[in-house]
Amino acid sequence: MNNILDQKSLEQRLHPNSIWISRKTRILTSLLGAIPLSLGNRLRCLFYRSILGGLGEGAYLGTGLELEGARGIFLGAGSAVDNGVRLNSGEPNGRIILRSQALLDRGISLETLGGCIEIGEKTCIGSYVCMAGPGDIRIGKNCMIASHVSVYANNHIFTDIHTPIGDQGLSCAGIVIEDDCWLGTGVRVLDGVTIGHGSVVGAGAVVTKSLPPFSVAVGVPAKIMYKRSNSTPKSIALHQN
Amino acid sequence: MNYIRKGLESIVTGALSAVPTKIGKMVRVIGFRPLFKQLDSSAKISSRVRFSGTSRISIEKGASINQYAEIHSGGNLIRIRANAFIDLGVSIRDCGEISQSSGIVLGENSSLGPYCCLAGPGAINIGSNCMIASHCSMYANNHIFDDPARPINSQPLTTVGITIEDDCWLGTGVRVLDGVTIGTGSVIGAGAVVSRDIPPYSVAVGVPARVVKSRKEQFSTSLNKK
Numbered sequence: 426m427n428n429i430l431d432q433k434s435l436e437q438r439l440h441p442n443s444i445w446i447s448r449k450t451r452i453l454t455s456l457l458g459a460i461p462l463s464l465g466n467r468l469r470c471l472f473y474r475s476i477l478g479g480l481g482e483g484a485y486l487g488t489g490l491e492l493e494g495a496r497g498i499f500l501g502a503g504s505a506v507d508n509g510v511r512l513n514s515g516e517p518n519g520r521i522i523l524r525s526q527a528l529l530d531r532g533i534s535l536e537t538l539g540g541c542i543e544i545g546e547k548t549c550i551g552s553y554v555c556m557a558g559p560g561d562i563r564i565g566k567n568c569m570i571a572s573h574v575s576v577y578a579n580n581h582i583f584t585d586i587h588t589p590i591g592d593q594g595l596s597c598a599g600i601v602i603e604d605d606c607w608l609g610t611g612v613r614v615l616d617g618v619t620i621g622h623g624s625v626v627g628a629g630a631v632v633t634k635s636l637p638p639f640s641v642a643v644g645v646p647a648k649i650m651y652k653r654s655n656s657t658p659k660s661i662a663l664h665q666n
Numbered sequence: 667m668n669y670i671r672k673g674l675e676s677i678v679t680g681a682l683s684a685v686p687t688k689i690g691k692m693v694r695v696i697g698f699r700p701l702f703k704q705l706d707s708s709a710k711i712s713s714r715v716r717f718s719g720t721s722r723i724s725i726e727k728g729a730s731i732n733q734y735a736e737i738h739s740g741g742n743l744i745r746i747r748a749n750a751f752i753d754l755g756v757s758i759r760d761c762g763e764i765s766q767s768s769g770i771v772l773g774e775n776s777s778l779g780p781y782c783c784l785a786g787p788g789a790i791n792i793g794s795n796c797m798i799a800s801h802c803s804m805y806a807n808n809h810i811f812d813d814p815a816r817p818i819n820s821q822p823l824t825t826v827g828i829t830i831e832d833d834c835w836l837g838t839g840v841r842v843l844d845g846v847t848i849g850t851g852s853v854i855g856a857g858a859v860v861s862r863d864i865p866p867y868s869v870a871v872g873v874p875a876r877v878v879k880s881r882k883e884q885f886s887t888s889l890n891k892k
Contacts, residue, residue, distance in 0.1 A: 455686035555800040575838035589795040613856040631857035
């Protein structure tokens with residue numbers, strides 16, 4: 426099986442930032458970026474393979490795909506990237522890794538700012554989701570992340586009132602969303618949070634603290650309502666009454 | 667005459683917005699200059715940005731606008747000040763009555779993150795050095811819905827306006843409602859809904875947003891500790 430992401434092939438493909446690669450990226454995305462339908466997809470897969478860090482078999486690339494630091498972007502077998510997506514790996518150290526069959530819906534913006542954004546197998550990310558580093562963001566397998574979610578692995582430091590906040594630097598601990606999590610629409614995940622596997626976060630929640638596995642959390646800030654277990658699920662219990 | 671102007675504006679902005687990369691940016695700055703109220707030569711307008719009412723849009727030195735953004739003026743001035751940054755997919759719409767005090771201003775060095783939505787018709791004034799993260803909404807209007815017998819969309823709007831003073835940081839997904847002033851140096855936590863004024867140097871979080879601490883007190887406490 427062709428594993429595009431084993432350590433050896435990673436090292437072979439990565440090399441220092443090159444002006445020629447970024448020019449080539451701009452030329453290819455300008456020429457091929459707007460071609461619609463399956464013709465566009467085939468042309469993009471054919472030609473973008475030479476600029477991306479890795480492109481697996483059967484990947485789908487939609488129109489309007491904006492690539493920065495393409496050498497640090499790895500798209501696994503069967504992954505799909507819908508229209509209008511922006512992937513900025515922030516070379517030389519940044520990485521965006523989509524494992525096999527991961528799906529990115531339209532308008533998604535992933536900017537690593539030098540960190541790593543990794544999306545696990547069979548995970549679906551909804552429309553207009555924004556994720557940014559520089560902390561690492563790791564999302565596990567089989568996750569479902571609904572539309573308009575924000576995942577920001579950074580916070581501005583603002584202790585000094587005499588200096589503009591933008592000049593005071595960032596803290597960036599990183600964010601981990603473990604396997605089999607479901608984040609509802611409009612959830613905000615802040616830096617330093619780990620969402621344990623099997624958790625469900627209600628729509629609009631703002632997750633400021635880590636959640637243990639199998640939590641169901643809602644609200645601003647997100648508070649755990651109950652823990653998922655093998656006893657009768659609450660949703661079924663409610664319907665029976 | 668108006669129709670000709672509008673037609674020309676649509677054709678020119680539409681055609682030139684398709685040209686990608688730096689070549690496109692140069693072509694747009696040259697081609698758009700006669701249509702805009704002001705367009706500095708150092709402005710960077712990415713491809714796929716949509717404009718209307720360009721005679722009331724002013725883009726100053728070093729400002730940059732990323733792809734898929736939309737700036738629509740329906741009557742009042744929209745001013746993007748020096749070195750301001752508008753990220754992917756931002757929507758700025760002013761469709762109000764013409765008024766000298768209305769309009770939308772994005773201050774110097776301020777930035778709007780991806781998919782922010784700003785709408786009038788009330789004035790929206792964003793100060794300098796503000797950082798507004800993704801998915802924020804600022805609506806300088808509220809629907810009046812006092813009369814249950816009439817559809818809400820036929821009842822009037824409030825248009826008091828929104829002011830965000832200098833050096834504010836709004837986290838992702840903040841909603842700012844009409845009539846609100848956010849004081850200088852304030853920090854609004856992600857997901858907050860700001861329905862009341864926030865004093866300067868506050869940190870406010872929650873739905874509705876409540877001030878949880880003052881940056882000034884925190885700062886003087888940290889000085890005293892040294």
